[in-house]
Amino acid sequence: MPVVAKQSERMRQFKNKGKNAAALRRQRVEVNIELRKAKKDEQILKRRNILFSLMEENISPEDKRNEVVQLSLEEIVEAVNGSNEELQLQATQATRRMLSRQKEPPINQIIELGIIPRLVEFLTCADNAPLQFEAAWALTNIASGTSDHTKAVVEGGAIPAFISLLSSPHMHISEQSVWALGNIAGDGALYRDALINCSVVPPLLALVSPVTPVGFLRNITWTLSNLCRNKNPYPPLDAVNKILPVLICLMEHEDKEIISDSCWAISYLTDGSNDRIQIVLDTGILPRLVELMASPELIIMTPALRAIGNVVTGTDEQTQVAIDAGVLAVLPCLLRHAKPTIQKEAAWTLSNIAAGPCRQIQQLITCGLLPPLVELLDKGDFKAQKEAVWAVANFTTGGTVEQVVELVQSGVLKPLLNLLLAKDSKTILIILDTISNLFLAAEKLGETERLCLLVEELDGLEKIEALQT
Amino acid sequence: MFISDCRREFYDVIVSQRVLLLVASDVDALCACKILQALFQCDHVQYTLVPVSGWQELETAFLEHKDQIKLLVKQDDDLGVPAYDDIFRDDEDEEEDSENESEGSEPSEKRRRFEEDIIERTMKRRQRREWEARRREILFDYEQYEYHGTSSAMVMFDLAWIMSKDLNDMLWWAIVGLTDQWIQDKITQMKYVTDIGILQRHVSRHNHRNEDEENSLSIDCMRIAFEYDLRLALYQHWSLYESLCNTSYTSASLKLWSVQGQKRLQEFLADMGLPLKQVKQKFNSMDMSLKENLREMIEESANKFGMKDLRVQTFSIHFGFKNKFSASDIVYATASLMENIEKEGPETTNFIKALDSLSRGNLDKLHQGLALAKKQLRAIQQTVASCICTNLVISQGPFLYCSLMEGTPDVKLFSKPVSLCLLSKYLLKSFVCSTKNKRCKLLPLIMAAPMDVEQGTVIMVGIPPETESSDKKNFFGRAFEKAADSTNSRTLHNHFDMSIIELKTEDRSKFLDALISLLS
Numbered sequence: 001m002p003v004v005a006k007q008s009e010r011m012r013q014f015k016n017k018g019k020n021a022a023a024l025r026r027q028r029v030e031v032n033i034e035l036r037k038a039k040k041d042e043q044i045l046k047r048r049n050i051l052f053s054l055m056e057e058n059i060s061p062e063d064k065r066n067e068v069v070q071l072s073l074e075e076i077v078e079a080v081n082g083s084n085e086e087l088q089l090q091a092t093q094a095t096r097r098m099l100s101r102q103k104e105p106p107i108n109q110i111i112e113l114g115i116i117p118r119l120v121e122f123l124t125c126a127d128n129a130p131l132q133f134e135a136a137w138a139l140t141n142i143a144s145g146t147s148d149h150t151k152a153v154v155e156g157g158a159i160p161a162f163i164s165l166l167s168s169p170h171m172h173i174s175e176q177s178v179w180a181l182g183n184i185a186g187d188g189a190l191y192r193d194a195l196i197n198c199s200v201v202p203p204l205l206a207l208v209s210p211v212t213p214v215g216f217l218r219n220i221t222w223t224l225s226n227l228c229r230n231k232n233p234y235p236p237l238d239a240v241n242k243i244l245p246v247l248i249c250l251m252e253h254e255d256k257e258i259i260s261d262s263c264w265a266i267s268y269l270t271d272g273s274n275d276r277i278q279i280v281l282d283t284g285i286l287p288r289l290v291e292l293m294a295s296p297e298l299i300i301m302t303p304a305l306r307a308i309g310n311v312v313t314g315t316d317e318q319t320q321v322a323i324d325a326g327v328l329a330v331l332p333c334l335l336r337h338a339k340p341t342i343q344k345e346a347a348w349t350l351s352n353i354a355a356g357p358c359r360q361i362q363q364l365i366t367c368g369l370l371p372p373l374v375e376l377l378d379k380g381d382f383k384a385q386k387e388a389v390w391a392v393a394n395f396t397t398g399g400t401v402e403q404v405v406e407l408v409q410s411g412v413l414k415p416l417l418n419l420l421l422a423k424d425s426k427t428i429l430i431i432l433d434t435i436s437n438l439f440l441a442a443e444k445l446g447e448t449e450r451l452c453l454l455v456e457e458l459d460g461l462e463k464i465e466a467l468q469t
Numbered sequence: 470m471f472i473s474d475c476r477r478e479f480y481d482v483i484v485s486q487r488v489l490l491l492v493a494s495d496v497d498a499l500c501a502c503k504i505l506q507a508l509f510q511c512d513h514v515q516y517t518l519v520p521v522s523g524w525q526e527l528e529t530a531f532l533e534h535k536d537q538i539k540l541l542v543k544q545d546d547d548l549g550v551p552a553y554d555d556i557f558r559d560d561e562d563e564e565e566d567s568e569n570e571s572e573g574s575e576p577s578e579k580r581r582r583f584e585e586d587i588i589e590r591t592m593k594r595r596q597r598r599e600w601e602a603r604r605r606e607i608l609f610d611y612e613q614y615e616y617h618g619t620s621s622a623m624v625m626f627d628l629a630w631i632m633s634k635d636l637n638d639m640l641w642w643a644i645v646g647l648t649d650q651w652i653q654d655k656i657t658q659m660k661y662v663t664d665i666g667i668l669q670r671h672v673s674r675h676n677h678r679n680e681d682e683e684n685s686l687s688i689d690c691m692r693i694a695f696e697y698d699l700r701l702a703l704y705q706h707w708s709l710y711e712s713l714c715n716t717s718y719t720s721a722s723l724k725l726w727s728v729q730g731q732k733r734l735q736e737f738l739a740d741m742g743l744p745l746k747q748v749k750q751k752f753n754s755m756d757m758s759l760k761e762n763l764r765e766m767i768e769e770s771a772n773k774f775g776m777k778d779l780r781v782q783t784f785s786i787h788f789g790f791k792n793k794f795s796a797s798d799i800v801y802a803t804a805s806l807m808e809n810i811e812k813e814g815p816e817t818t819n820f821i822k823a824l825d826s827l828s829r830g831n832l833d834k835l836h837q838g839l840a841l842a843k844k845q846l847r848a849i850q851q852t853v854a855s856c857i858c859t860n861l862v863i864s865q866g867p868f869l870y871c872s873l874m875e876g877t878p879d880v881k882l883f884s885k886p887v888s889l890c891l892l893s894k895y896l897l898k899s900f901v902c903s904t905k906n907k908r909c910k911l912l913p914l915i916m917a918a919p920m921d922v923e924q925g926t927v928i929m930v931g932i933p934p935e936t937e938s939s940d941k942k943n944f945f946g947r948a949f950e951k952a953a954d955s956t957n958s959r960t961l962h963n964h965f966d967m968s969i970i971e972l973k974t975e976d977r978s979k980f981l982d983a984l985i986s987l988l989s
Contacts, residue, residue, distance in 0.1 A: 099581075100582060100584045101583075102583065102584070137582055140581070144580055145579070176582075179582060182579075182580070183579040186577075186579045260576075261576055264575060264576055298572050299573055301573070302573040302574075339573070
């Protein structure tokens with residue numbers, strides 16, 4: 001029939017129609033099956049993953065190769081105390097796996113098994129590196145718990161064993177030992193000093209070299225920071241003197257975490273008496289610290305700011321070193337920082353600089369610190385405002401009359417008087433002291449009347465009177 | 470839920486249950502409904518049918534029956550759905566993401582070594598953050614635009630076919646569903662042609678016996694035939710002249726609202742050698758000699774007059790000697806029945822009538838629909854002509870805007886969403902042909918018409934620009950939502966198509982202002 005012939009001819013002109021209808025249908029069905037199969041495979045994979053995580057928590061890649069063995073706690077004790085090396089390793093590994101799972105590792109249970117001394121023994125098996133490693137890891141995790149947990153590890157005799165392992169020919173084992181020692185040192189001044197007395201510092205520092213991998217270096221830096229940490233008492237001076245040069249080096253590394261932990265270590269070392277501060281200053285590290293204070297990375301900037309804040313709690317000369325290193329150029333930004341804690345620390349630093357002689361106060365003015373100070377007083381976070389009040393108070397105490405005038409001209413009175421409404425009595429007292437200092441200065445210039453007017457205009461009088469009730 | 474295997478995950482589940490069928494108010498949904506009903510009849514599935522015209526009704530119906538509802542399937546055009554894995558994540562162990570919060574705080578005094586390598590963990594965290602960022606992007610894209618996927622009627626037919634329960638009747642409904650999408654300009658030309666191809670194979674399979682003289686069917690049996698037919702609305706049930714005047718493609722291309730346009734029409738007819746008297750007669754009464762080769766003749770002449778797409782691939786249905794209908798005829802008829810402004814009884818009567826008209830036994834309803842459709846098309850063309858001639862379409866910057874005043878003839882017809890959308894599309898097409906402003910040709914259109922005078926509401930639709938390579942994606946849904954939010958306008962985003970909203974007449978100007986600034 002002509003119509004049909006025309007139809008088929010025309011059909012061939014269009015997409016797909018040139019093909020045989022049967023071929024087309026085959027193609028489509030196949031595509032469908034393929035898609036459905038792919039989806040099905042995906043589903044199975046997903047279910048498998050879930051099942052796995054239900055059955056066994058956290059299977060490490062090594063375990064996937066070997067058979068995953070489930071051991072009961074009794075079996076672990078038996079194996080650990082036995083003499084079969086295979087079983088010792090299996091049991092230690094099982095212990096390690098339990099202790100390294102994400103949620104609620106059974107540290108207390110493991111301690112109660114009483115196997116810690118045996119695990120410490122395993123640390124000394126130089127011919128069985130896997131055993132050393134698993135034991136080191138397990139002990140690290142036990143020591144990462146509470147003080148009692150760390151105590152259990154130390155009392156098992158772990159300290160000298162771990163310090164020996166720092167010189168292990170196997171890098172992963174020495175790294176694990178660094179970690180374990182970091183946990184022990186972090187417990188407090190007592191164990192920190194115990195480590196130092198066992199000569200932990202030289203072999204530890206020896207691990208730092210240009211070819212040390214970054215991950216390893218991070219661990220070392222962290223452990224070093226724990227060795228510098230804690231007061232009552234401060235870390236022994238000779239240890240600090242040994243550690244400092246290496247710390248200075250590490251602060252030049254490019255890795256952010258390494259720089260950060262080094263800065264934290266410096267901040268611990270500067271958190272002390274003036275001679276402690278001097279030791280740090282003598283390394284000449286201050287310009288680098290100021291540079292890091294200006295870093296956009298919060299994890300670097302925070303400890304650098306803390307360290308510098310500590311430095312300016314020292315003598316006027318020590319503060320001058322910080323000023324000479326350029327801290328006043330960086331402070332304005334930090335006073336305006338989005339994070340309240342940064343604002344607070346910056347204001348605290350400023351308040352300590354303002355407690356210095358008038359030549360240093362002059363440098364504050366010259367470097368434009370007054371506007372951001374006033375801004376902070378006005379709009380900052382309340383804790384930062386309290387520090388800012390201290391800064392103003394110190395300014396009026398130590399500043400010359402001209403400097404005080406400049407302070408008033410920068411508009412500090414308004415926000416200062418507003419803070420009289422705060423509920424903090426200490427702050428209010430400081431503000432009142434500040435105001436009397438201002439009037440003292442005004443008197444010297446014969447400008448008392450003007451200052452009175454100013455205060456009244458800003459509703460200061462009312463606020464002060466309100467405090468009388 | 471997303472279903473990949475229609476048969477196993479859907480049909481097999483519901484076939485043994487009592488089913489609640491919620492059907493939206495558009496022809497495609499109706500066709501899908503018919504197919505499903507036929508399947509249910511086959512398998513003796515008990516069901517309740519509830520027409521819903523929007524989200525609220527869907528919710529109401531759901532709440533009413535919710536005690537019995539276990540699986541909910543809404544008949545609606547499916548929208549392009551992003552891959553499962555990109556949006557959902559099987560719950561992995563929740564890691565404390567405390568790393569971010571503690572940025573800048575002191576290093577911990579003690580650290581436990583976890584199972585995975587630390588680097589691995591940071592990698593995982595980073596991957597997760599990237600995944601979430603990508604997910605946000607994907608969801609934004611997905612929710613930003615509205616567009617339509619495969620016709621639901623075709624999906625239902627596919628289901629029937631997989632179960633080897635497909636009949637010629639169902640195939641016809643699938644064809645009507647697809648044609649509805651095309652007429653409402655919801656899918657691209659590409660998609661339409663592809664889907665026609667798919668249906669063509671089914672048509673051959675079901676209807677090949679016509680070719681075989683020995684085994685040919687009785688003339689009374691229903692047959693579907695592929696047609697490369699004229700794109701003139703309802704022309705076989707009208708006069709050729711009327712159809713030429715009231716089809717948007719010809720009316721816009723020839724610019725029939727103007728005097729020159731009318732002249733051009735005369736030239737066009739003359740070019741084809743068709744006398745005016747003949748052309749104004751009922752099509753069936755036209756001279757046989759003129760009807761022979763009509764399609765080719767018209768196509769040739771149309772090419773000369775700049776109408777290159779006057780013919781379109783489609784299908785027609787025959788049963789008996791008299792009854793021949795093109796798929797588009799059915800679409801227009803059914804839509805008009807569904808949106809009939811003359812209410813004859815409870816709310817759902819029109820819906821049911823429209824549904825019934827899709828069955829061959831209800832020819833009277835179908836003819837009624839055809840009559841209504843003619844009225845509707847005439848009304849549309851007249852409204853379009855008057856809007857163009859009185860410059861009612863104005864550019865607001867990022868879009869064109871046209872508002873129908875109360876008191877405009879036939880304005881009541883356009884208080885219904887499908888009719889208003891059809892009007893808008895035709896208006897935009899005509900406007901693009903009429904305007905000389907190159908920039909305006911690329912703009913989308915927002916159209917407003919009074920909805921309920923007593924309540925003081927207006928119905929508003931937004932349609933994408935008229936371009937050749939349009940992907941038919943509509944961003945107005947989101948835009949309307951945002952504009953309503955920012956101005957606290959009292960709007961109702963009830964329609965399944967988010968680009969259709971109702972709002973209070975008083976809020977109209979501030980709503981539009983917000984839209985303008987939003988889209989500028």
